[in-house]
Amino acid sequence: MNNDDDMEEYNRKLNIYYRCMKGREKYIKQKLTPIQAIVALRDAELELECFRCLSPEEQTEVEEIWKPNESFIGKKIRQIIDKVKEFILSQVKHEIRQKMNEWNYNWERAGFNEGTDGLWKSVVDIDPSLSIAEKTISLIKKFMKREKSQPKLGDHFELILPRASRKDMGWYRCVRRTNNAIHVANMYYVDVVTNSTPEIVINDSADAHIQAMQHEFANYKLRSSAIATPWSECNNCNTSKGEKRRKIVCHLAIAPDVPYNIISNSSISYMQLFSHIPCRSSLVPIQLRSILWPIRDVVHVESCYAPCAKAKIQQTRLIMDKNEYGRNIIIDEIPPGEYRMNERLPPLRKAVKREAIQALENDPYILSCPYKEYGIFWALNETYISSSSLAEQYPDKRIYIDGDNRLVINYLKMEDDESFYSCHRGYDGDVLRTFSFIVNKGKQRQEIVEYINFGIRFAFYFI
Structure with a gap:
């Protein structure tokens, strides 16, 4: 750990890991199957985990192999894409390469009646015969194309469906193929339904x-x-x-x-x-x-009520060693924000996903925010909003926060034009995502206005 911030983040991940393992132990004792049936909301973001209960160390391993998001791409310049494979294969040792193969998984999907017949197809359209380096290159190129509606992979190889729809219904599984064996890490049966106000x-x-x-x-x-x-x-x-x-x-x-x-x-x-x-x-x-x-x-x-995380002031680090007389001496001074050659660099802050939405009045929207395991809060025009304030302002539940910390808008009004929503991490207030709305008049309303204008012009013609 480089500093107190890293230790605090590590402990937070460790607590989530312990909580997950307790739930997993309960399932194992009851001999329950790991196959999950899920009901997703239409137009909501759906995230399916490949690996459950990853320890902080395992999370780091997976992130180093699979990182097709902004944090990974931010570290690389565009020209390195064509050289990633050569670089990885020339730098990693054989033992590390074997370790990487332990995480060489693929997401597959089958229709409702096809899963039992073994008709599985790759979800993210990546050839399973490719090496991990080649798959990473493919994912980076897909990211560069900015295909918003296409399935994506998260930091820990989660499958992310940006806007679930009826065509996404079916069986999903995360598998690793070795020789003639198929190792299933996780399997899901997904239904997609229209929003039901809770x-x-x-x-x-x-x-x-x-x-x-x-x-x-x-x-x-x-x-x-x-x-x-x-x-x-x-x-x-x-x-x-x-x-x-x-x-x-x-x-x-x-x-x-x-x-x-x-x-x-x-x-x-x-x-x-x-x-x-x-x-x-x-x-x-x-x-x-x-x-x-x-x-x-x-x-x-x-x-x-919870206290905020205290801001840590980085200080100069003194690197100590012993001289030939066995006395402690200072051999190096590391200024704040700098690291030694053998130290692991801290991860880059994740890029804030910003979305501008052109919408029509009466359109429904479901705004999703990552890190559901942490506490997150929503803000409207940079002002904190809560379930209590929304219930008071919208007794008809036109806008509310659901159990997965998503902000659900059942229908937009013209008063929502130029609204700016943002979701924040609870313990430090960091912005995670933002949504800017531009609300236009609905098609039906526009048609009525056009008919009225036509009627007025027609009346003036006879006058």
Whole structure:
């Protein structure tokens, strides 16, 4: 660790890793399958993890191999793209190359009925036979083209679908192929639905909503219940207006104490693949959909307070050693912001993703922000907004923050023109993303105005 900031960031990642491993241990004890069924919102950003529960050291390893985002590209000039392969192959040792192959994974997708037949295709359109260096070159070139709607890869090889739609529905898996074996790191079944406004509970009990999600379906050997995510970190520091949130979602699962062999030949035998499925999933039996599909998610919000991270003042570092008499002496002085040859340089600050949106009134939008595991907050025109303030301003929930820290705009108005939204990291206030809106009159409104103008001109013609 080069300084206290690095140690603080390392400890933050370590705490998330420990929390993830505890949840993973629970799944292993219950012998639950790792295949996940997901219901994504249409037009929202969807992120699928390839590797779960990466330690801070493993995160560094993956980042050094896969870094197709701004942080990676910012370190390289344009001319180096054609030389990346030669550079990597000439510099790394054979042992390191073998270690890199451990992370040589690929994302594949299959349609709803194709996954069981083995008809899988690469998602990011990268030839799996390429080396990691060649894949990196391909990803950089794709990034240079700025294809916003195309699937992307994150720092830790997450698959990012920028705006989920019906065409993105299906099976996804992250795999590594060695000889004739296929190692599956993660697998998902993805549904995409139109936005369903959740129940928002602020500084109150959510027990009644949790109770409403519980149903027994004895004829099907199934049971629905509520599953809550862990509380997020406090999203703003040094203020009593900070908020932490969690999402409570209805899920359907095989009833306890029901052996798998009882349902193995039934119409719901596919439930053996999943530990549970969302109640809004297309996997829910048709007979139960009228009961389960109307159940809305719950966004549970509570006020909180957290101190801000103290600003660290970098100081000159003294490098000590012993002389021939065994006495400690200063052999070097490292000024602030400088490092020795054998030290790992700190990562560049991630580039802020800035987006200007040309929209029509009544258009819906879902604004996503990264780092869901940390507390984040939203600002409108550089003024902090919270679930409480939005609930007071928009009792009809035209604009609200959902359980994944996304800002959901059900429909735009002309008053939203020139609005500037930004999301920030809670513990230090760093800007992560910004969105600038330019709202134009809707097509229907424009047509009405044109008809009125035509009628006026037509009337003047006869006058």
